[in-house]
Amino acid sequence: MHVELSANESDNRRRFGCSVAESVVQCYAVADDARSAGDLLTAVLHDVGSAEVERVAQLTGALIDAGCTVIQFRDVGDGEPELRVALRQARIGDERIEIPR
Numbered sequence: 001m002h003v004e005l006s007a008n009e010s011d012n013r014r015r016f017g018c019s020v021a022e023s024v025v026q027c028y029a030v031a032d033d034a035r036s037a038g039d040l041l042t043a044v045l046h047d048v049g050s051a052e053v054e055r056v057a058q059l060t061g062a063l064i065d066a067g068c069t070v071i072q073f074r075d076v077g078d079g080e081p082e083l084r085v086a087l088r089q090a091r092i093g094d095e096r097i098e099i100p101r
Contacts, residue, residue, distance in 0.1 A: 001034040002042040003027050003068070007051035007059060015046065024062050031067025043068040049077030053086040060092055072098040 005023035006012035012020045027043065034041040043063045048056055060071050076083060076099055087097060 001030065001037070001039045002044055003030050004044040004046065006047045007045050007056050008047055011047040011050070020059065024059070024066055027063060027066035027068060035067065040069040041067055042070045042072060044072045044074060046074045048073045048083065049075050049079050053079060053082045056083060057086040057090040057092065060087060060097070061090055064092065064096060070096060070098060072100070074100070 003023070003026070004016070005020060005027075006015055007020075009020055012018065012023060016023060018026075027041070031041045045056070045059065045063070051059075056073075063071055073083070080099055083099070084094075087094075
C-alpha cells in the first residue's frame with residue numbers, strides 16, 4: 001500500500017485538497033488498514049526540492065511515526081546531499097528512504 005502527499009503546504013492543498021498535517025493524520029488510518037491486511041505502507045513525498053530540508057526531515061519522521069515503512073522522495077532536485085544530511089541528523093536511516101535517480 002502507499003500514500004501520497006507533498007512536502008509543502010501549498011502543493012499539498014493543490015494536489016490533495018488538504019493540509020500536510022491532515023495528510024499525515026490520514027496516514028495513521030491507512031497504516032492501520034495496511035497492518036490489518038499484513039501489508040507495508042510506503043509514503044510517496046512529492047515536491048521535496050521546493051521545501052526546506054529540515055521540514056522534510058520532520059515530515060519524514062512524522063510519516064514513520066504514522067506507520068510508513070519506506071518514504072520515497074520525488075522532485076528532489078539538486079538538494080539530495082543536504083536532504084541526506086538532515087535525515088541523518090534526525091536519525092532517519094537510509095534503509096527507510098528511497099530517492100530515485
